[in-house]
Amino acid sequence: MTANDSVLPPAEESTPLASESTRRAPRRSSPTLPSSLHADAPADQPAPIRTRRSPASARPTRSTPRHRQPTNGTPSGVRAPRLDVDALLMNPGTQIIVCCGSGGVGKTTLAAALGLRAAEAGRRVVTLTIDPARRLAQSLGMTELDNTPRPVPGVRGTGELHAMMLDMKRTFDEIVEAHTTPARAAQILANPFYQSLSSSFAGTQEYMAMEKLGQLKASGRFDLIVVDTPPARSALDFLDAPARLARFLDGRFIRTLLVPTGRGYLRVVHAGLQFVTATMTRLLGAALLADVQTFVAAMDTMFGGLRERAEATARLLRTPGTAFVVVAAPEPDALREASYFIERLIEDNLPLAGVVINRLHLSGAPEISAAQARAAAETLDGAADDDTVFAAAVLRTHAQRMEIAAVEHKRLHGFTVAHPRVPVAFAPAFADDIHDVAALRTLGSSIAAGT
Amino acid sequence: MGVDRDWEGVRLHVVTGKGGTGKTTVAAALALALASDGRRALLVECEGRQGIARLFDTPPLPYAERKLAVAPGEGMVYGLAIDPEQALLEYLEMYYHLGRPARVLQRVGAIDFATTIAPGLRDVLLTGKVYEATRRRFSGSRPARTAARIVRHDGVPADAYVYDAVVLDAPPTGRITRFLNVNAEVADLARVGPINRQAASIMSLLRSPQTAVHLVTVLEDMPVQETLDGIAELRRQQLPVGAIVINRVQPAHLPTSALRAVARGEVDTAALQRGLAKLGIAAEPSTVDALAAETIDAARTAVRERRLRHTLSQAGRPTYDLPELDIGDIARLYTLAAALREQGAA
Numbered sequence: 157m158t159a160n161d162s163v164l165p166p167a168e169e170s171t172p173l174a175s176e177s178t179r180r181a182p183r184r185s186s187p188t189l190p191s192s193l194h195a196d197a198p199a200d201q202p203a204p205i206r207t208r209r210s211p212a213s214a215r216p217t218r219s220t221p222r223h224r225q226p227t228n229g230t231p232s233g234v235r236a237p238r239l240d241v242d243a244l245l246m247n248p249g250t251q252i253i254v255c256c257g258s259g260g261v262g263k264t265t266l267a268a269a270l271g272l273r274a275a276e277a278g279r280r281v282v283t284l285t286i287d288p289a290r291r292l293a294q295s296l297g298m299t300e301l302d303n304t305p306r307p308v309p310g311v312r313g314t315g316e317l318h319a320m321m322l323d324m325k326r327t328f329d330e331i332v333e334a335h336t337t338p339a340r341a342a343q344i345l346a347n348p349f350y351q352s353l354s355s356s357f358a359g360t361q362e363y364m365a366m367e368k369l370g371q372l373k374a375s376g377r378f379d380l381i382v383v384d385t386p387p388a389r390s391a392l393d394f395l396d397a398p399a400r401l402a403r404f405l406d407g408r409f410i411r412t413l414l415v416p417t418g419r420g421y422l423r424v425v426h427a428g429l430q431f432v433t434a435t436m437t438r439l440l441g442a443a444l445l446a447d448v449q450t451f452v453a454a455m456d457t458m459f460g461g462l463r464e465r466a467e468a469t470a471r472l473l474r475t476p477g478t479a480f481v482v483v484a485a486p487e488p489d490a491l492r493e494a495s496y497f498i499e500r501l502i503e504d505n506l507p508l509a510g511v512v513i514n515r516l517h518l519s520g521a522p523e524i525s526a527a528q529a530r531a532a533a534e535t536l537d538g539a540a541d542d543d544t545v546f547a548a549a550v551l552r553t554h555a556q557r558m559e560i561a562a563v564e565h566k567r568l569h570g571f572t573v574a575h576p577r578v579p580v581a582f583a584p585a586f587a588d589d590i591h592d593v594a595a596l597r598t599l600g601s602s603i604a605a606g607t
Numbered sequence: 608m609g610v611d612r613d614w615e616g617v618r619l620h621v622v623t624g625k626g627g628t629g630k631t632t633v634a635a636a637l638a639l640a641l642a643s644d645g646r647r648a649l650l651v652e653c654e655g656r657q658g659i660a661r662l663f664d665t666p667p668l669p670y671a672e673r674k675l676a677v678a679p680g681e682g683m684v685y686g687l688a689i690d691p692e693q694a695l696l697e698y699l700e701m702y703y704h705l706g707r708p709a710r711v712l713q714r715v716g717a718i719d720f721a722t723t724i725a726p727g728l729r730d731v732l733l734t735g736k737v738y739e740a741t742r743r744r745f746s747g748s749r750p751a752r753t754a755a756r757i758v759r760h761d762g763v764p765a766d767a768y769v770y771d772a773v774v775l776d777a778p779p780t781g782r783i784t785r786f787l788n789v790n791a792e793v794a795d796l797a798r799v800g801p802i803n804r805q806a807a808s809i810m811s812l813l814r815s816p817q818t819a820v821h822l823v824t825v826l827e828d829m830p831v832q833e834t835l836d837g838i839a840e841l842r843r844q845q846l847p848v849g850a851i852v853i854n855r856v857q858p859a860h861l862p863t864s865a866l867r868a869v870a871r872g873e874v875d876t877a878a879l880q881r882g883l884a885k886l887g888i889a890a891e892p893s894t895v896d897a898l899a900a901e902t903i904d905a906a907r908t909a910v911r912e913r914r915l916r917h918t919l920s921q922a923g924r925p926t927y928d929l930p931e932l933d934i935g936d937i938a939r940l941y942t943l944a945a946a947l948r949e950q951g952a953a
Binding site: 523 | 625626627628629661779781827828829830832857858860861862865878879881882883885886887888890894896897898899900901902903904905907908911933
């Protein structure tokens with residue numbers, strides 16, 4: 157993580173250098189890129205995008221005056237307020253943080269880093285993750301998928317960090333067991349249609365994540381829950397799936413299936429139903445339809461309970477203690493998804509705390525432009541000594557990094573223009589994958605840096 | 608020019624990858640490459656994201672096959688965004704000649720039920736549509752409602768396939784095996800009936816040498832791990848694994864010999880400063896330090912990427928490298944298509 161440290165304010169750990177003859181690059185306290193995108197947030201303006209009273213999240217705090225290095229390509233006048241991650245994490249009013257965003261942006265890692273940072277500040281935290289990388293899961297102590305929070309080893313201070321991986325089928329099973337008699341529960345659990353629904357319906361995962369979130373909240377064991385959302389088809393699925401399941405439970409088709417075919421109190425309706433059932437039988441085969449009907453009949457008693465729970469978890473997301481953090485990478489697709497998500501959260505009146513742009517490439521030596529570096533490297537001739545050959549490779553590497561940084565900067569510029577009032581925080585791209593507590597700690601302090 | 612094509616005989620290319628690896632872009636570039644030299648390729652998306660329209664900068668695709676782009680050498684890429692509900696209605700119409708009944712089903716919510724709730728049915732419909740497009744011939748009796756009007760040129764046999772290749776921008780690696788295998792599952796659930804029969808035919812296409820499932824990855828731990836897991840899962844279900852496409856490859860500038868030492872943090876900054884001076888750059892010590900730090904970072908990345916490449920090579924599949932390009936979408940697609948062709952992918 158060496159190079160990244162050089163452009164971000166001090167992270168906690170540094171990698172010692174191997175030999176005496178080498179020197180470590182000194183740290184600099186002036187982030188080149190993010191600062192140019194941030195405004196010095198005005199001290200006493202109302203929270204810009206929050207539409208409900210809620211803690212910390214979007215409250216603009218006076219950021220300390222920052223060095224602003226003149227850099228090439230810095231857009232002037234485009235300023236996003238800074239997301240004060242520490243204020244969000246440390247505020248006891250923040251009880252739930254939902255990390256959302258498209259796949260592949262580092263959501264899981266980021267959720268874990270936020271959880272760790274809050275825990276090391278003394279809070280009792282649980283992170284609910286959906287699909288962590290194997291090594292990350294291991295270092296967080298999630299070696300078995302048992303649907304229970306496990307303490308994460310290596311957390312400093314008086315706080316606690318627990319981590320758990322969602323087992324969606326088991327969560328569904330538990331709901332069934334909690335809502336009906338043991339005999340009936342066994343009948344439902346054995347039904348082939350239920351087995352498919354509980355393990356493969358696109359949306360069950362989202363619904364079960366919400367369900368688990370509700371359970372964790374109700375347990376009262378934690379004062380902060382950090383949720384990592386499922387890698388959905390589209391980030392918005394997470395918000396839509398619970399409602400879809402609830403709609404399904406209320407749906408006319410379910411009612412249709414529930415009406416016993418023998419009771420023809422309305423001839424027309426009855427004929428219609430028979431026709432529908434007959435068509436479905438033709439389509440699906442009688443066996444599947446029979447499974448569905450058995451399932452629906454068995455579930456009948458618990459529909460009300462399920463719907464209530466779906467509504468309760470939906471309400472939970474709107475409580476003042478909840479904060480949504482949208483995670484994105486400086487890639488076009490990820491930023492586009494982030495935009496959709498932001499618009500949707502605002503539209504639905506959900507408490508958006510801000511955006512974290514993950515995996516940003518920064519340069520510690522912006523004083524040498526990409527063009528200058530390339531031109532200098534070009535002057536290398538065949539007679540050059542080893543030092544010069546190496547220096548040319550260093551310059552090409554630098555040029556590449558500056559070009560990437562410029563491209564990312566351009567994309568972020570577009571993004572912040574579209575969402576000028578949404579607070580933003582940044583996390584650098586690390587050369588190594590993040591899979592242990594120490595690396596999570598470094599990531600956490602990078603995100604919080606400068607606030 | 609198609610001399611050394613790796614996928615001769617493959618008609619259905621399924622492109623998957625972990626989210627964020629650029630799967631849709633690779634699928635589009637592959638379709639362009641496969642359509643080159645007078646061929647016809649159909650690019651299909653099935654997750655309702657309109658990613659294809661976005662890439663090709665066209666209005667959202669309807670549930671109908673539309674011309675998307677001209678491929679190098681007069682070929683044509685067509686695009687289709689499959690909508691599961693529409694696919695079910697079409698299915699009822701095609702196989703049952705049901706018009707009114709389908710609408711009744713829609714009114715009571717059965718269509719919604721069937722496409723979103725009934726396990727796998729949605730995926731059955733999506734794969735079913737892909738199956739239909741892949742198998743469609745000029746001489747076929749009833750072209751699908753979505754079919755594009757494609758004129759059969761002289762010399763093309765009447766029973767030729769309408770599309771030389773179909774490229775599916777498929778669900779991500781984590782769900783791909785379940786998605787492709789859903790027909791096997793459904794054949795178990797619906798033990799009789801037309802769905803059972805269709806499911807069996809789809810499975811036989813998907814497991815045949817006419818299909819290849821390509822996996823897109825980037826050189827990072829998680830996507831690479833997911834790629835290998837995905838390959839293992841596909842193999843377990845006898846689904847044919849195609850190539851591994853390594854996307855967003857950045858050129859490495861450091862000499863291999865220096866890589867490990869630099870990655871350990873061993874950079875002689877005094878020597879670097881001398882070298883820079885010889886190249887005409889008089890750098891302050893702080894600048895030299897920053898450059899050294901950047902170089903260490905780049906070396907670590909390079910070391911990690913080499914390790915991941917080695918890991919990927921253990922899957923024993925052909926790999927294609929696609930460069931990171933910062934150019935507009937359409938120019939990028941053509942550049943990537945050319946890169947795929949050069950490496951034998953089409």
